[in-house]
Amino acid sequence: MPLIRAAVSHHSEASWLSSHSMLPVKAIGCRNPQAIIIGVRKGGTRALLEMLNLHPDVVAATSEVHFFDQDENYDKGLAWYRSQMPPSLPGQVTVEKTPGYFSSLKAPERVHAMNSSVHLFLIVRDPVERLVSDYTQVLHNRQERDKPYQRLENILLRGGQLNTQYKAIQRSLYAVHLARWLRFFPLGQIHVVDGGNLIRDPLPELRRAERFLGLPPRITSANFYFNQTKGFYCLRGEGGLQKCLDESKGRPHPAVEGTILERLCTFFSRPNEDFFSMVGKTFNWC
């Protein structure tokens, strides 16, 4: 039977997804995703997508599509969006991840207009860790381009006060963003994944994700191994192919002054409580 690669990656962090899905030509077609990982940025969205893609009934878009959060893509229409998806067999679930959707003002309504019963994943992580991870990525990009950069402490403090308008603080206000999604989707349609658990012990989170998608449990402990050098779990796919996420995932974070971390923890404690009551679940955050 002729075979075709499920998708071709042009995105550095997405290289593995393209290499392990070989589908019979006659059954393929590109479909709108039935599941979307909407965020949060730096929450572990790539790890979740790649791990879900270990399931034989899941196919995943390799790159972030940015359809619902970027007008220039949205204006290209649904046929364009579908063309960004990998081919799939009937019965397979197509998944994409674009962490920018979660904090986008327009995305909830647009996603709802595409498919009001789509399955949504939200992977969250300690908001302070997420903020530092977010800063680390921006820092890394600026250092690579020889651009000037500021210490996190200097960005965070304005006249001795916490600069709550800093984007990385705003993105960690999960309750604010979730409230917008809950205007369009019931909570039962948004599966919250604990990003800290996904790092420490991925399998139980994947089990819950399979159940949420109505899929039989096919991802097993054999799909994961801990890589001491990387310091994270890596993936074992079809034919024993082993792969860790790329070096942009799991970067060391710069040391941040303890007093600043304490102030951030205090600042986030109320919004975290709001988030816990919205999702009916607590997290062991700072």
Ligand SMILES: Nc1ncnc2c1ncn2[C@@H]1O[C@H](COP(=O)(O)OS(=O)(=O)O)[C@@H](OP(=O)(O)O)[C@H]1O
């Ligand atoms: N298995 C495994 N391997 C490597 N990294 C892992 C893994 N599981 C979760 N993570 C965490 O994923 C964090 C990056 O999150 P995202 O993929 O959502 O980032 S992004 O928003 O797409 O840039 C990344 O954040 P940093 O550690 O700050 O780099 C990781 O902590």
